[in-house]
Amino acid sequence: MRTEEAVLAGVQPGLYIDGGWRDSGSGSTIVVEDPATTGTLREVADATVEDGLAALSAAAAAQADWAATPPRVRGELLRSAYELLIERADDFALLMTLEMGKPLDQARGEVAYGAEFFRWFAEEAVRISGRWSTAPDGRSRLLTMKQPVGPTLMVTPWNFPLAMGTRKIGPAVAAGCTMVVKPARQTPLTMLALAGLFEEVGLPRGVLNVVTTTRTEELVGTLMADPRLRKITFTGSTPVGQDLVRRSADQLLRTSMELGGNAPFLVFPDADLDAAVDGAMLAKMRNMGEACTAANRFLVHESVAGEFGNALAARMAAEVIGRGTEDGVTVGPLIDEAQRRKVGELVDDATARGARVLTGGSATGEVGWFYEPTVLTDVTEDAELLREEVFGPVAPITTFSTTEEAIARSNDTRYGLAAYVYTSDVGRTIDVCEALEFGMIGVNQGIVSNPAAPFGGVKHSGSGREGGVEGIEEYLEVKYVGLAR
Numbered sequence: 001m002r003t004e005e006a007v008l009a010g011v012q013p014g015l016y017i018d019g020g021w022r023d024s025g026s027g028s029t030i031v032v033e034d035p036a037t038t039g040t041l042r043e044v045a046d047a048t049v050e051d052g053l054a055a056l057s058a059a060a061a062a063q064a065d066w067a068a069t070p071p072r073v074r075g076e077l078l079r080s081a082y083e084l085l086i087e088r089a090d091d092f093a094l095l096m097t098l099e100m101g102k103p104l105d106q107a108r109g110e111v112a113y114g115a116e117f118f119r120w121f122a123e124e125a126v127r128i129s130g131r132w133s134t135a136p137d138g139r140s141r142l143l144t145m146k147q148p149v150g151p152t153l154m155v156t157p158w159n160f161p162l163a164m165g166t167r168k169i170g171p172a173v174a175a176g177c178t179m180v181v182k183p184a185r186q187t188p189l190t191m192l193a194l195a196g197l198f199e200e201v202g203l204p205r206g207v208l209n210v211v212t213t214t215r216t217e218e219l220v221g222t223l224m225a226d227p228r229l230r231k232i233t234f235t236g237s238t239p240v241g242q243d244l245v246r247r248s249a250d251q252l253l254r255t256s257m258e259l260g261g262n263a264p265f266l267v268f269p270d271a272d273l274d275a276a277v278d279g280a281m282l283a284k285m286r287n288m289g290e291a292c293t294a295a296n297r298f299l300v301h302e303s304v305a306g307e308f309g310n311a312l313a314a315r316m317a318a319e320v321i322g323r324g325t326e327d328g329v330t331v332g333p334l335i336d337e338a339q340r341r342k343v344g345e346l347v348d349d350a351t352a353r354g355a356r357v358l359t360g361g362s363a364t365g366e367v368g369w370f371y372e373p374t375v376l377t378d379v380t381e382d383a384e385l386l387r388e389e390v391f392g393p394v395a396p397i398t399t400f401s402t403t404e405e406a407i408a409r410s411n412d413t414r415y416g417l418a419a420y421v422y423t424s425d426v427g428r429t430i431d432v433c434e435a436l437e438f439g440m441i442g443v444n445q446g447i448v449s450n451p452a453a454p455f456g457g458v459k460h461s462g463s464g465r466e467g468g469v470e471g472i473e474e475y476l477e478v479k480y481v482g483l484a485r
Contacts, residue, residue: 001090004098004325008189011095013044015051015212016195018058019205025050030185030214035101035333036323036368044188047213049222052180055209059151059178060228062206067148067176069204075125078173080201082118085111085194092193096161097324099187101332101369102287104324114163116451117170117467124472125174135482143481148176149254150230152475153223155182155216155244157236158335159290161190164235167451167466169194169208175475177231181210182220186335188212220244227251233474234258235292238415238460256464256474258292258456260389261417264410265295266432268403269303271422275444277311280395282446283420285319285373288331289393290339292461293418293440293448297386299406302399309377309397313358316373316395321364333369334392340369343392346385347374350396355379360393387413403428411437417457418448439465 002010013029014021022045029043045051085092093107102110130145152172156164165181172179183191195210213219223229224247231254234244238260248255265283267276283295300308324332334340340363347361360374371392379386379396386396400406410419419438423429433441439457442448449455454465464474 001094004094007091007094008042008098010091011042011189011193012196013042013192015045015047015055016192016199016208016210017051017055018209019199024048030188030212032099032186032189034098035335038367041098042189044192044212047211047215047219049215049219052211052213052219052223053226055180055211056151056223056226056228058206058209059180062204063148063151063178066178066204066207069176071125071128071174074173074176075122077201077203078118078122078125078170081198082115082122084197084201085115085118088197089115092162092190094325095193096187096190097332099189100158100161101335102324103329103332106287107324110160110163113449113451114160114166117163117166120451120467121170121174121472124171124469128175128472128476130478140485141483143483145479145481146476147479149475149477150177151180151228152177152231152233153180153182153220153229155220155232155234155236156184156191158184158186159287161187162194165191165194167455167471168233171466171472172475173203173207175472177475178207179209180223181208182216183210183212185212185214185216221247224248224253225250230254231256231475233464238462241462254474256466257462258464258466259417259460259462260415261292261294261457261461262296262387262389262413262415263293263418263420263438265298265420266406266410266422267298267300267304267308268406268421268423268425268428269301270424271304272424272444273304273308273311276308276422277315279420279422279442279444279446280312281315283442284395285316285331285393286447288334290335290391292389294391295395295420295446296390297410298395298397299400299409300397302401305377305397305399309358309375312395312397313375316375316393317359319373321370321372323368331373331393333365334371335369337369339391340371343371343390343394346388346390347376347394350376350379350383350385353380353383355383355396403432407432407435411435414460415457416459417461418442420446420448
């Protein structure tokens with residue numbers, strides 16, 4: 001693996017617009033910090049609204065030619081990007097660890113997961129199809145065809161700097177859409193490195209444009225008001241997503257919204273408790289809990305709650321906290337001070353209402369934004385952390401006595417992204433999965449995300465799907481042609 005200095009130096013700090021790199025129109029920059037040390041990693045260009053419009057102009061100008069590019073060519077470009085990304089997995093993993101904080105092993109896992117979207121959609125590019133049928137009266141033929149939506153604005157979050165981009169870029173490239181990508185200000189380096197990778201594999205100029213900015217609301221609002229933009233896809237908080245959907249109405253933009261979650265983790269009395277604890281560690285501690293799919297509420301049958309809670313607390317207490325680049329570290333810092341403060345406030349609220357701390361419960365470390373892996377039991381139903389995303393390494397445990405109670409309490413949330421169920425009863429599995437109001441359910445497994453499966457939620461967790469055969473449909477319009485005989 002290359003040194004930190006070498007990896008950071010290899011990232012272009014400018015805006016990637018129309019196939020080239022440029023400074024911000026204002027000359028201003030964004031300081032990218034290491035959340036483990038609070039030190040400066042790099043400075044990158046801070047785009048103005050005019051820079052954003054230049055990126056959209058490049059995407060609009062490239063759209064027609066890119067849409068006309070043969071699907072096989074688009075697919076091969078994605079395949080080349082996949083291969084180069086895998087070849088440079090260590091560099092991308094280190095870059096993510098530095099700017100986001102996750103341990104290197106988890107960052108390597110994200111590279112493998114994120115790259116797979118390129119391989120998956122490389123294969124989907126040549127499978128875009130319509131249909132041919134005879135009209136019921138026999139007088140004409142009905143033809144449907146699918147064509148790219150057009151220039152798309154992609155707003156990605158900080159928690160998965162690579163994968164949240166690849167699962168949007170992959171289907172857009174495959175479908176023939178051009179793009180303007182706006183990564184999170186906390187973690188822009190990975191997306192800039194990815195833009196450089198696409199430049200190397202020969203993606204035509206203007207197809208992919210990347211703008212880093214602190215003027216997010218103004219820049220995004222301006223681009224959404226421009227009639228050349230045809231779609232916006234966003235991953236982030238529900239309040240921001242709601243605002244973007246409202247703004248999309250003026251231009252009637254296509255929208256894909258992957259928003260907040262409040263995932264229940266159900267453990268039934270017949271569950272394999274060792275497997276359930278293993279799954280809980282994956283569902284809760286992946287990315288330090290900073291994931292919309294993270295288990296947020298542990299609903300455990302009253303007959304096994306004590307055993308499960310003690311086993312989970314022992315596992316959480318054994319986690320090693322530190323900078324993600326250090327050997328043996330399993331828990332890195334939270335993204336920033338504000339996030340750590342929010343986690344602390346939610347834990348304090350729960351304990352003030354009667355919750356008992358089995359392990360953890362405090363911020364830790366002299367520098368960096370670290371928080372102890374925490375297990376709470378006897379959590380009352382009025383605790384805020386059962387209603388809102390914790391987005392941190394905190395596992396609150398409550399109990400239930402009947403399957404009907406478990407389902408009702410699981411569904412008692414405005415969110416509906418992911419849920420987890422541990423049981424050995426096939427009949428219960430079917431009944432519970434049919435009753436849960438969530439877009440994704442993991443049964444006896446703590447990770448549900450898979451590039452070959454549709455990722456997305458219901459209710460206030462958003463709309464649209466990313467991944468699977470469904471993912472490319474988000475970037476395609478259906479056109480109907482009636483052919484007279």
